[in-house]
Amino acid sequence: MKLSRIKGTRDYEPKDMILREKTVSTIKSVYEKRGFVPLETPAIEKWETLAGKAGGGAEIEKQTYNFLDFGGRRIGLRYELTVGMVRYLSMNSNISMPFKRYQYGRVWRYEEYKQGRYREFFQFDIDIIGSKSMLADAEVISTAVEALDAIQIGLFTVALNNRKLVEGVLNYLSIKSKKQLEGAMRTIDKIAKLSRTEIYKEFRQYDIEKVQADEILNAITRKGKLKGELKKIRAAQKKKDFPSNKKIEDGLLELESLAGYLESFGVLNACEFDASIVRGLAYYTGIVFETIVTKKKSIGSVCSGGRYDDSIGKITGIDTPAVGISIGIERILDILKETTDSDIKIDYFVAVVSTEFQNEAIKIARGLRNRGFSCEMDLMGRNFSNQMKYANKCGAKNLVIVGPKDFAEGNVTLKDMQTGKETKVLIADIIA
């Protein structure tokens, strides 16, 4: 009988798992150094939690695996990590703020099955809950930069913007209803993928005319060094080439404050301003950002997020500002796989010329492992040449050979598998 996996799920093979575990553990170390603490929430949640205001709305509801449990209650598999954190916050109102948490875990979404699109995958989030200050935005962004540097992903750019700035421009153009604003944001979010005609058509759906669309496009094409672009906008405002109103002013002040903090954190050069970044989702309220790896732009953003000051309060009833990022661990691993040697390796393989030396081999393996080396040996009673084949599959860097002549002299032969060089070593020196 041949069993099979559910479509859209996958096995993570040992070779891939080793790279994954190393990468996740490096990122966690950075998060902990920066004062983020781990939280784990259940993979299954009540349907009212998943489908409620805490959730991502009707679109995500359709993709959420849900079913009646044995007691007849509707439950579901989490489709993201934030919803569990918000449920946790609603049950623990005594948590001291700011709450800086990280979480790595599996989520499930029933999406159309395509190459590279999975129904079960991992998310890796950090959030700072409870602070309105741009200090918190600077902290999550600089933490993400430090994490990406730590895993040696190569050069990258954090492109950032403020939804308030875009909303201010839209308001200035008399686009004010919630429906129009959300529609405009969604359109701006996918502008790079659309032709000019398609863009007009999209905007038209939300009653945004061509003349307004042109003004929007004009405002959101600004892109470049963060501090420089902000100065250009200020200069343009003076010449009446860029609109001014309360929202725009709030947005610019926040960006200027953020730029100062990012400079102190030493990550300003990794960041750029991009007025077209808005993130599609309705719940962002302020700073938003995406991260593009220079050598792999086609893969899309590997680390995105922003400020969402309204979402948590809607659930908990307590005004709770928040800013968070989600590291796209699957995309990051795809990039790292191409550049990292993640072959399975082991320091030593202990081989016996005949099985009478089996117990000696165990003692030698034990001696090497006790000194912290990874070490393997035959567990099948195989002959010497089959042991050699297995040693190669294990990626053994060194071979210890236990044979009768050496053994009589109290020795084993140590072979460096790369150079082929052989040396005699006293058994007593290894086992000691």
Place this chain on the structure above:
Amino acid sequence: MKLSRIKGTRDYEPKDMILREKTVSTIKSVYEKRGFVPLETPAIEKWETLAGKAGGGAEIEKQTYNFLDFGGRRIGLRYELTVGMVRYLSMNSNISMPFKRYQYGRVWRYEEYKQGRYREFFQFDIDIIGSKSMLADAEVISTAVEALDAIQIGLFTVALNNRKLVEGVLNYLSIKSKKQLEGAMRTIDKIAKLSRTEIYKEFRQYDIEKVQADEILNAITRKGKLKGELKKIRAAQKKKDFPSNKKIEDGLLELESLAGYLESFGVLNACEFDASIVRGLAYYTGIVFETIVTKKKSIGSVCSGGRYDDSIGKITGIDTPAVGISIGIERILDILKETTDSDIKIDYFVAVVSTEFQNEAIKIARGLRNRGFSCEMDLMGRNFSNQMKYANKCGAKNLVIVGPKDFAEGNVTLKDMQTGKETKVLIADIIA
């Protein structure tokens, strides 16, 4: 609105997660040093995989969360990790043997909700697939011993036995049908919890008479040092005080071979023979064992397993011997929680006397983090006394205070939070 968790699930709070992550990562290091490689399989599997012969039988089927997916196919949440590994093996017949894998992951079972009984929990398994040799049994047992030592659980005993020995004794007493044998094993497994009368009654269900039951009880009460007990059985056989047949002989030879290997691995003293250990499950075929932590016997076995040579072949069609252990990570964490200081700690907290020093504080935090220290600071624009309260909640070991007088002299004040001792440090020395 107050949201709530599904009964039988839980949130893993930061303090508990820190201990969990540290423990899991220590155990993984031991596994990798011993040549085990990580494998991750999906949390959701097809119902035919979960319910089939690969699975745990009707009893577990009843406890498995299952439902129709959006395409109308029945799928379910895994109730253990082995079933996914067996499905993986059936899809990858080219894997070189022995396959030594470890896996840490979530599983789900709909069991009656009781204190300390969860419907979602973690399992942590190692298995060696493909070797019939007692070397493999010795390798998993000694690996478990090394892992438990590495996490400093304290003294413990691995109690072990061989199902072949028990089956041999039962056969000798004319208990031979599959139903009788499985019933007898299940009864022996729970003998410690039953009164003598209840034991007879249990055996009676499987047509095992009082006189047979007495003989069984007599044989399975042997317990003590592994090598010593094996010698006693050999001596008893000579005096016809212990039965002999092919199965008993096979079982004893395996145990004697295992004892020799365990001695070479240096873990013989941590092991004892206990003829009453059989493990309830039908699929074990040879060596079985449980592990009891000396200072916490009441919690039950923290690490159990055994040899299951028949299960995988039934699915894959290829004869595949296997031996594995499952570390009871939840029980282990319960024990460690009582003895380990797992309070959240951070090396430094940078406090500012007034917000004008905010950017200086960021630079100092950055300097400390760059040197590998964990470091926190205020992200809320709070006054000094509220920063102190937060620093305490973060478990700061040291405080760096940035104030006007020090700053004018190019200094900050460093305060050791345990001794209260204060020293001046040059800012240039930290930021450099």
